[in-house]
Amino acid sequence: MESRVGTLFMPGPKHLRLDIGYRFDVTTISLGDTALKPIVVDSDFFTLTRLRSEGNFKFPVETIDYWFGVGLHWQHSVWEMRMRLAHVSTHLVDGYANADGVFDRQKPFVYSREFVEYMVGPRLGIVRPYVGLTYVWATIPRSINRLIPQIGCDVQAPVGNGHVVAGVDARRSGFEGVSAFSTVVQAGYRFTGLGSTSTTVSLLRYDGRSVHGMFAAQNDHYWALAVQITPP
Secondary structure, eight states, X not given: OOOOEEEEEETTTTEEEEEEXXXXXXXXXXXXXXXXXXXXXXXXXXXXXXXXXXXXXXXXXXXXXXXXXXXXXXXXXXXXEEEEEEEEEEEEOGGGSXXXXXXXXXXXXXXXXXXXXXXXXEOBTTEEEEEEEEEEEEEESTTBOSEEEEEEEEEEEEETTEEEEEEEEEEEEEXXXXXXXXXXXXXXXXXXXXXXXXXXXXXXXXXXXXXXXXXXXXXXXXXXXXXXXXXX
């Protein structure tokens, strides 16, 4: 759940995810000690959109999730800490309805969450393991788990004119009293283009709860080709 500009092509379920968003630094908070780095205050605004491939370059939009929030990021020695306060809501879109405009496969419902997320871990050379915990203090529907633990690891190694990047993430969440693990494994290559803009092409495997709130009760299992563009 990060702000990004990019796409995920899922040939198995014939879906396409379109991510549009950006994170920017707002200000810094000095800790009054020149030996300590300041706390960076940032903000996230992004959407996660699921489209369906129907051939002839037609992609009906099925659902879209809206995310926005503020965060704190602090680094000391090898340790990094991040905390985010955020809101997410989700909606079914007309591409999920039938030819008569009726949502016969699933009815739209109100889905909204407000939560705080905390993550911490050391950066050990090219490796960054981390643990995290999300607390959901307000949610519609109420059947969403309030505590979501998370663990993972990122790797970034310089190779040629770019970096080999890889990561694994696992979290346990629940909906309507049923909890399950969601895991993602991703690996690829990031190269720098014009104006220091970087492009990452990677292969991704996802197993677990759908990342889209309208389908929170569903499990997804797919391979995907991911393309992400990161501005300087």
